[in-house]
Amino acid sequence: MRVRFGGTWIADSEHVILLFEPGRYPVAYFPETDIAPDVLEATPHTTQHQDLGRTSWHIVKAGGQRASRGAWQHIELPAYADELRDHIAFAWAAMEAFYEEDERILGHATDSYHRIDIRRTSRSLVVRHRDCIIANTNRPLALYESGFAPRWYVPHADVDMSSLTAVEHQTFCPYKGLCNYYDIGAARLGAWSYPKAYSEVDRISGFVSFEPDIVSVELDGKAMKLEPGQTVVAHGPDRLLTIEEGQPGVRA
Incomplete structure:
Protein backbone atom coordinates (compact mmCIF):
# COMPACT_ATOMS: atom_id res chain seq x y z
CA MET A 1 0.00 0.00 0.00
CA ASP A 102 -0.84 0.71 -9.02
CA GLU A 103 -4.56 0.95 -8.36
CA ARG A 104 -6.06 3.75 -6.33
CA ILE A 105 -8.12 2.76 -3.29
CA LEU A 106 -11.34 4.72 -3.49
CA GLY A 107 -13.49 5.80 -0.55
CA HIS A 108 -11.68 3.80 2.13
CA ALA A 109 -9.75 0.57 2.55
CA THR A 110 -12.05 -2.38 1.98
CA ASP A 111 -12.94 -5.20 4.33
CA SER A 112 -12.32 -8.62 2.78
CA TYR A 113 -15.16 -10.02 4.92
CA HIS A 114 -17.69 -7.44 3.72
CA ARG A 115 -20.44 -9.09 1.68
CA ILE A 116 -23.25 -7.90 -0.58
CA ASP A 117 -26.05 -10.14 -1.85
CA ILE A 118 -28.78 -8.99 -4.25
CA ARG A 119 -32.06 -10.85 -4.64
CA ARG A 120 -34.96 -10.38 -7.07
CA THR A 121 -38.40 -10.37 -5.44
CA SER A 122 -42.07 -9.94 -6.34
CA ARG A 123 -42.99 -8.25 -3.06
CA SER A 124 -44.97 -5.01 -3.16
CA LEU A 125 -43.02 -1.84 -2.41
CA VAL A 126 -44.71 1.57 -2.35
CA VAL A 127 -42.98 4.88 -1.64
CA ARG A 128 -45.00 7.93 -0.66
CA HIS A 129 -44.21 11.51 0.22
CA ARG A 130 -47.13 13.31 1.79
CA ASP A 131 -50.10 12.48 -0.49
CA CYS A 132 -48.09 11.51 -3.57
CA ILE A 133 -47.00 8.04 -4.66
CA ILE A 134 -43.36 8.32 -5.71
CA ALA A 135 -42.73 4.66 -6.56
CA ASN A 136 -44.88 1.55 -6.88
CA THR A 137 -43.38 -1.77 -7.87
CA ASN A 138 -43.73 -5.54 -7.60
CA ARG A 139 -40.23 -6.18 -8.87
CA PRO A 140 -37.76 -4.49 -6.47
CA LEU A 141 -34.28 -5.77 -5.81
CA ALA A 142 -33.34 -6.49 -2.20
CA LEU A 143 -29.73 -5.64 -1.36
CA TYR A 144 -28.28 -7.25 1.76
CA GLU A 145 -24.99 -5.72 2.94
CA SER A 146 -22.86 -6.64 5.92
CA GLY A 147 -23.79 -4.62 8.99
CA PHE A 148 -26.71 -2.74 7.45
CA ALA A 149 -30.45 -3.10 7.13
CA PRO A 150 -31.67 -4.47 3.77
CA ARG A 151 -32.01 -1.81 1.08
CA TRP A 152 -34.69 -1.99 -1.57
CA TYR A 153 -33.98 -0.77 -5.11
CA VAL A 154 -36.78 0.14 -7.52
CA PRO A 155 -36.55 -0.06 -11.33
CA HIS A 156 -36.35 3.36 -12.95
CA ALA A 157 -39.57 2.69 -14.89
CA ASP A 158 -41.53 2.20 -11.64
CA VAL A 159 -40.49 5.56 -10.17
CA ASP A 160 -42.19 8.89 -10.83
CA MET A 161 -38.93 10.61 -11.74
CA SER A 162 -40.71 13.96 -12.12
CA SER A 163 -41.05 13.95 -8.32
CA LEU A 164 -37.29 13.65 -7.85
CA THR A 165 -34.86 16.54 -8.12
CA ALA A 166 -31.22 15.64 -8.73
CA VAL A 167 -28.79 17.39 -6.36
CA GLU A 168 -25.03 17.89 -6.49
CA HIS A 169 -24.44 15.79 -3.37
CA GLN A 170 -22.55 12.54 -4.03
CA THR A 171 -21.01 9.81 -1.90
CA PHE A 172 -18.71 6.93 -2.72
CA CYS A 173 -18.91 3.30 -1.68
CA PRO A 174 -15.83 1.11 -2.31
CA TYR A 175 -18.17 -1.87 -2.75
CA LYS A 176 -20.79 -0.29 -5.04
CA GLY A 177 -19.30 2.85 -6.62
CA LEU A 178 -20.32 6.48 -6.99
CA CYS A 179 -23.79 7.37 -5.68
CA ASN A 180 -26.04 10.24 -6.79
CA TYR A 181 -28.84 11.70 -4.66
CA TYR A 182 -32.28 13.25 -5.11
CA ASP A 183 -34.54 15.53 -3.13
CA ILE A 184 -38.24 14.68 -3.08
CA GLY A 185 -39.98 18.00 -2.57
CA ALA A 186 -38.87 19.18 0.87
CA ALA A 187 -37.53 15.72 1.72
CA ARG A 188 -33.83 16.36 1.25
CA LEU A 189 -31.73 13.41 0.05
CA GLY A 190 -34.75 11.13 0.21
CA ALA A 191 -33.55 8.92 -2.65
CA TRP A 192 -30.31 7.76 -4.23
CA SER A 193 -29.04 5.79 -7.20
CA TYR A 194 -25.84 4.24 -8.49
CA PRO A 195 -25.86 5.22 -12.19
CA LYS A 196 -23.03 2.81 -13.00
CA ALA A 197 -22.49 0.44 -10.10
CA TYR A 198 -19.45 -1.81 -9.94
CA SER A 199 -19.65 -5.00 -11.98
CA GLU A 200 -20.10 -7.14 -8.85
CA VAL A 201 -23.36 -5.30 -8.06
CA ASP A 202 -24.25 -4.10 -11.55
CA ARG A 203 -27.86 -5.29 -11.11
CA ILE A 204 -28.66 -2.12 -9.13
CA SER A 205 -27.28 0.27 -11.77
CA GLY A 206 -29.88 2.93 -12.53
CA PHE A 207 -32.28 1.61 -9.88
CA VAL A 208 -33.51 4.02 -7.20
CA SER A 209 -33.55 3.40 -3.45
CA PHE A 210 -35.38 5.42 -0.82
CA GLU A 211 -34.55 6.41 2.74
CA PRO A 212 -37.36 5.10 5.01
CA ASP A 213 -36.51 7.63 7.72
CA ILE A 214 -37.13 10.51 5.28
CA VAL A 215 -40.05 9.32 3.12
CA SER A 216 -42.72 6.67 3.65
CA VAL A 217 -41.62 3.26 2.38
CA GLU A 218 -44.07 0.35 2.67
CA LEU A 219 -43.09 -3.25 2.01
CA ASP A 220 -46.11 -5.54 1.61
CA GLY A 221 -48.20 -2.84 3.26
CA LYS A 222 -45.96 -2.52 6.33
CA ALA A 223 -44.11 0.73 7.01
CA MET A 224 -40.35 0.30 7.03
CA LYS A 225 -37.90 1.98 9.39
CA LEU A 226 -34.20 1.65 10.04
CA GLU A 227 -33.22 -0.21 13.16
CA PRO A 228 -30.96 1.59 15.67
CA GLY A 229 -27.30 1.50 14.70
CA GLN A 230 -27.95 0.75 11.03
CA THR A 231 -27.81 4.28 9.66
CA VAL A 232 -25.12 4.62 7.00
CA VAL A 233 -22.51 7.33 7.57
CA ALA A 234 -21.26 7.79 4.02
CA HIS A 235 -18.02 9.37 2.86
CA GLY A 236 -18.00 11.94 0.10
CA PRO A 237 -16.15 11.08 -3.10
CA ASP A 238 -12.38 11.49 -2.98
CA ARG A 239 -11.34 14.78 -4.59
CA LEU A 240 -14.45 15.15 -6.80
CA LEU A 241 -14.30 11.76 -8.50
CA THR A 242 -16.29 11.28 -11.68
CA ILE A 243 -18.18 8.05 -12.37
CA GLU A 244 -15.45 6.99 -14.80
CA GLU A 245 -12.65 7.68 -12.31
CA GLY A 246 -14.55 5.66 -9.73
CA GLN A 247 -14.41 2.49 -11.79
CA PRO A 248 -11.98 -0.24 -10.63
CA GLY A 249 -8.69 -0.32 -12.48
CA VAL A 250 -8.72 3.36 -13.48
CA ARG A 251 -5.46 5.06 -12.60
CA ALA A 252 -5.61 8.50 -11.00
Whole structure:
Protein backbone atom coordinates (compact mmCIF):
# COMPACT_ATOMS: atom_id res chain seq x y z
CA MET A 1 0.00 0.00 0.00
CA ARG A 2 1.18 3.53 -0.77
CA VAL A 3 0.19 7.07 0.18
CA ARG A 4 0.49 10.10 -2.08
CA PHE A 5 0.61 13.71 -0.84
CA GLY A 6 2.01 16.92 -2.29
CA GLY A 7 2.58 15.18 -5.61
CA THR A 8 4.94 12.61 -4.13
CA TRP A 9 4.89 9.18 -2.48
CA ILE A 10 5.24 9.66 1.26
CA ALA A 11 4.66 6.06 2.40
CA ASP A 12 5.23 2.73 0.66
CA SER A 13 4.95 -0.53 2.55
CA GLU A 14 4.34 -4.27 2.21
CA HIS A 15 3.69 -4.51 5.96
CA VAL A 16 0.62 -2.32 6.47
CA ILE A 17 -1.75 -3.27 9.30
CA LEU A 18 -5.47 -2.68 8.79
CA LEU A 19 -7.36 -1.85 11.97
CA PHE A 20 -11.05 -2.77 12.07
CA GLU A 21 -13.15 -1.09 14.75
CA PRO A 22 -16.92 -1.52 15.19
CA GLY A 23 -18.85 1.18 13.36
CA ARG A 24 -15.75 2.58 11.63
CA TYR A 25 -14.12 2.15 8.27
CA PRO A 26 -10.83 0.17 8.17
CA VAL A 27 -7.74 2.30 8.89
CA ALA A 28 -4.27 1.55 7.46
CA TYR A 29 -1.25 1.81 9.77
CA PHE A 30 2.20 2.09 8.17
CA PRO A 31 5.50 1.11 9.84
CA GLU A 32 7.53 4.23 10.67
CA THR A 33 10.44 2.77 8.69
CA ASP A 34 8.35 2.77 5.50
CA ILE A 35 7.49 6.48 5.66
CA ALA A 36 9.62 9.01 3.77
CA PRO A 37 11.98 11.08 5.93
CA ASP A 38 10.99 14.63 6.96
CA VAL A 39 7.33 14.04 6.06
CA LEU A 40 6.04 14.04 9.63
CA GLU A 41 6.24 16.94 12.08
CA ALA A 42 5.20 16.16 15.64
CA THR A 43 2.70 18.47 17.34
CA PRO A 44 1.90 18.88 21.03
CA HIS A 45 -1.71 17.88 20.35
CA THR A 46 -2.79 14.55 21.86
CA THR A 47 -6.11 12.77 22.25
CA GLN A 48 -7.29 9.72 24.17
CA HIS A 49 -8.54 6.67 22.27
CA GLN A 50 -10.93 4.63 24.42
CA ASP A 51 -9.26 1.32 23.52
CA LEU A 52 -5.79 2.25 22.25
CA GLY A 53 -4.68 4.86 24.77
CA ARG A 54 -3.03 8.23 24.25
CA THR A 55 -2.63 9.32 20.64
CA SER A 56 -0.18 11.89 19.28
CA TRP A 57 -0.85 13.90 16.12
CA HIS A 58 1.47 14.98 13.33
CA ILE A 59 1.58 17.54 10.55
CA VAL A 60 2.20 15.93 7.15
CA LYS A 61 4.52 17.91 4.84
CA ALA A 62 5.47 17.20 1.21
CA GLY A 63 5.78 19.06 -2.08
CA GLY A 64 5.15 22.41 -0.45
CA GLN A 65 1.86 21.25 1.08
CA ARG A 66 0.95 20.78 4.73
CA ALA A 67 -1.87 18.80 6.33
CA SER A 68 -2.46 19.81 9.93
CA ARG A 69 -3.18 16.71 12.03
CA GLY A 70 -2.74 14.66 8.87
CA ALA A 71 -1.38 11.61 10.72
CA TRP A 72 -1.51 10.03 14.16
CA GLN A 73 0.20 7.41 16.30
CA HIS A 74 -0.91 5.57 19.42
CA ILE A 75 1.87 6.08 21.96
CA GLU A 76 0.55 4.26 25.04
CA LEU A 77 -0.77 1.05 23.56
CA PRO A 78 -2.15 -1.70 25.79
CA ALA A 79 -0.52 -5.09 25.48
CA TYR A 80 -3.31 -6.53 23.33
CA ALA A 81 -2.68 -3.88 20.65
CA ASP A 82 1.12 -3.99 20.69
CA GLU A 83 1.13 -4.89 17.00
CA LEU A 84 0.39 -1.21 16.22
CA ARG A 85 3.50 0.01 18.04
CA ASP A 86 5.76 2.20 15.86
CA HIS A 87 3.04 2.51 13.22
CA ILE A 88 1.50 5.68 11.77
CA ALA A 89 -1.97 6.20 10.29
CA PHE A 90 -2.71 8.93 7.75
CA ALA A 91 -5.98 10.87 7.66
CA TRP A 92 -7.75 9.59 4.56
CA ALA A 93 -9.46 12.83 3.54
CA ALA A 94 -6.29 14.90 4.05
CA MET A 95 -4.12 12.84 1.67
CA GLU A 96 -4.20 13.00 -2.13
CA ALA A 97 -4.68 9.28 -2.58
CA PHE A 98 -4.03 5.81 -1.24
CA TYR A 99 -2.96 2.98 -3.55
CA GLU A 100 -2.70 -0.80 -3.51
CA GLU A 101 0.03 -1.55 -6.04
CA ASP A 102 -0.84 0.71 -9.02
CA GLU A 103 -4.56 0.95 -8.36
CA ARG A 104 -6.06 3.75 -6.33
CA ILE A 105 -8.12 2.76 -3.29
CA LEU A 106 -11.34 4.72 -3.49
CA GLY A 107 -13.49 5.80 -0.55
CA HIS A 108 -11.68 3.80 2.13
CA ALA A 109 -9.75 0.57 2.55
CA THR A 110 -12.05 -2.38 1.98
CA ASP A 111 -12.94 -5.20 4.33
CA SER A 112 -12.32 -8.62 2.78
CA TYR A 113 -15.16 -10.02 4.92
CA HIS A 114 -17.69 -7.44 3.72
CA ARG A 115 -20.44 -9.09 1.68
CA ILE A 116 -23.25 -7.90 -0.58
CA ASP A 117 -26.05 -10.14 -1.85
CA ILE A 118 -28.78 -8.99 -4.25
CA ARG A 119 -32.06 -10.85 -4.64
CA ARG A 120 -34.96 -10.38 -7.07
CA THR A 121 -38.40 -10.37 -5.44
CA SER A 122 -42.07 -9.94 -6.34
CA ARG A 123 -42.99 -8.25 -3.06
CA SER A 124 -44.97 -5.01 -3.16
CA LEU A 125 -43.02 -1.84 -2.41
CA VAL A 126 -44.71 1.57 -2.35
CA VAL A 127 -42.98 4.88 -1.64
CA ARG A 128 -45.00 7.93 -0.66
CA HIS A 129 -44.21 11.51 0.22
CA ARG A 130 -47.13 13.31 1.79
CA ASP A 131 -50.10 12.48 -0.49
CA CYS A 132 -48.09 11.51 -3.57
CA ILE A 133 -47.00 8.04 -4.66
CA ILE A 134 -43.36 8.32 -5.71
CA ALA A 135 -42.73 4.66 -6.56
CA ASN A 136 -44.88 1.55 -6.88
CA THR A 137 -43.38 -1.77 -7.87
CA ASN A 138 -43.73 -5.54 -7.60
CA ARG A 139 -40.23 -6.18 -8.87
CA PRO A 140 -37.76 -4.49 -6.47
CA LEU A 141 -34.28 -5.77 -5.81
CA ALA A 142 -33.34 -6.49 -2.20
CA LEU A 143 -29.73 -5.64 -1.36
CA TYR A 144 -28.28 -7.25 1.76
CA GLU A 145 -24.99 -5.72 2.94
CA SER A 146 -22.86 -6.64 5.92
CA GLY A 147 -23.79 -4.62 8.99
CA PHE A 148 -26.71 -2.74 7.45
CA ALA A 149 -30.45 -3.10 7.13
CA PRO A 150 -31.67 -4.47 3.77
CA ARG A 151 -32.01 -1.81 1.08
CA TRP A 152 -34.69 -1.99 -1.57
CA TYR A 153 -33.98 -0.77 -5.11
CA VAL A 154 -36.78 0.14 -7.52
CA PRO A 155 -36.55 -0.06 -11.33
CA HIS A 156 -36.35 3.36 -12.95
CA ALA A 157 -39.57 2.69 -14.89
CA ASP A 158 -41.53 2.20 -11.64
CA VAL A 159 -40.49 5.56 -10.17
CA ASP A 160 -42.19 8.89 -10.83
CA MET A 161 -38.93 10.61 -11.74
CA SER A 162 -40.71 13.96 -12.12
CA SER A 163 -41.05 13.95 -8.32
CA LEU A 164 -37.29 13.65 -7.85
CA THR A 165 -34.86 16.54 -8.12
CA ALA A 166 -31.22 15.64 -8.73
CA VAL A 167 -28.79 17.39 -6.36
CA GLU A 168 -25.03 17.89 -6.49
CA HIS A 169 -24.44 15.79 -3.37
CA GLN A 170 -22.55 12.54 -4.03
CA THR A 171 -21.01 9.81 -1.90
CA PHE A 172 -18.71 6.93 -2.72
CA CYS A 173 -18.91 3.30 -1.68
CA PRO A 174 -15.83 1.11 -2.31
CA TYR A 175 -18.17 -1.87 -2.75
CA LYS A 176 -20.79 -0.29 -5.04
CA GLY A 177 -19.30 2.85 -6.62
CA LEU A 178 -20.32 6.48 -6.99
CA CYS A 179 -23.79 7.37 -5.68
CA ASN A 180 -26.04 10.24 -6.79
CA TYR A 181 -28.84 11.70 -4.66
CA TYR A 182 -32.28 13.25 -5.11
CA ASP A 183 -34.54 15.53 -3.13
CA ILE A 184 -38.24 14.68 -3.08
CA GLY A 185 -39.98 18.00 -2.57
CA ALA A 186 -38.87 19.18 0.87
CA ALA A 187 -37.53 15.72 1.72
CA ARG A 188 -33.83 16.36 1.25
CA LEU A 189 -31.73 13.41 0.05
CA GLY A 190 -34.75 11.13 0.21
CA ALA A 191 -33.55 8.92 -2.65
CA TRP A 192 -30.31 7.76 -4.23
CA SER A 193 -29.04 5.79 -7.20
CA TYR A 194 -25.84 4.24 -8.49
CA PRO A 195 -25.86 5.22 -12.19
CA LYS A 196 -23.03 2.81 -13.00
CA ALA A 197 -22.49 0.44 -10.10
CA TYR A 198 -19.45 -1.81 -9.94
CA SER A 199 -19.65 -5.00 -11.98
CA GLU A 200 -20.10 -7.14 -8.85
CA VAL A 201 -23.36 -5.30 -8.06
CA ASP A 202 -24.25 -4.10 -11.55
CA ARG A 203 -27.86 -5.29 -11.11
CA ILE A 204 -28.66 -2.12 -9.13
CA SER A 205 -27.28 0.27 -11.77
CA GLY A 206 -29.88 2.93 -12.53
CA PHE A 207 -32.28 1.61 -9.88
CA VAL A 208 -33.51 4.02 -7.20
CA SER A 209 -33.55 3.40 -3.45
CA PHE A 210 -35.38 5.42 -0.82
CA GLU A 211 -34.55 6.41 2.74
CA PRO A 212 -37.36 5.10 5.01
CA ASP A 213 -36.51 7.63 7.72
CA ILE A 214 -37.13 10.51 5.28
CA VAL A 215 -40.05 9.32 3.12
CA SER A 216 -42.72 6.67 3.65
CA VAL A 217 -41.62 3.26 2.38
CA GLU A 218 -44.07 0.35 2.67
CA LEU A 219 -43.09 -3.25 2.01
CA ASP A 220 -46.11 -5.54 1.61
CA GLY A 221 -48.20 -2.84 3.26
CA LYS A 222 -45.96 -2.52 6.33
CA ALA A 223 -44.11 0.73 7.01
CA MET A 224 -40.35 0.30 7.03
CA LYS A 225 -37.90 1.98 9.39
CA LEU A 226 -34.20 1.65 10.04
CA GLU A 227 -33.22 -0.21 13.16
CA PRO A 228 -30.96 1.59 15.67
CA GLY A 229 -27.30 1.50 14.70
CA GLN A 230 -27.95 0.75 11.03
CA THR A 231 -27.81 4.28 9.66
CA VAL A 232 -25.12 4.62 7.00
CA VAL A 233 -22.51 7.33 7.57
CA ALA A 234 -21.26 7.79 4.02
CA HIS A 235 -18.02 9.37 2.86
CA GLY A 236 -18.00 11.94 0.10
CA PRO A 237 -16.15 11.08 -3.10
CA ASP A 238 -12.38 11.49 -2.98
CA ARG A 239 -11.34 14.78 -4.59
CA LEU A 240 -14.45 15.15 -6.80
CA LEU A 241 -14.30 11.76 -8.50
CA THR A 242 -16.29 11.28 -11.68
CA ILE A 243 -18.18 8.05 -12.37
CA GLU A 244 -15.45 6.99 -14.80
CA GLU A 245 -12.65 7.68 -12.31
CA GLY A 246 -14.55 5.66 -9.73
CA GLN A 247 -14.41 2.49 -11.79
CA PRO A 248 -11.98 -0.24 -10.63
CA GLY A 249 -8.69 -0.32 -12.48
CA VAL A 250 -8.72 3.36 -13.48
CA ARG A 251 -5.46 5.06 -12.60
CA ALA A 252 -5.61 8.50 -11.00
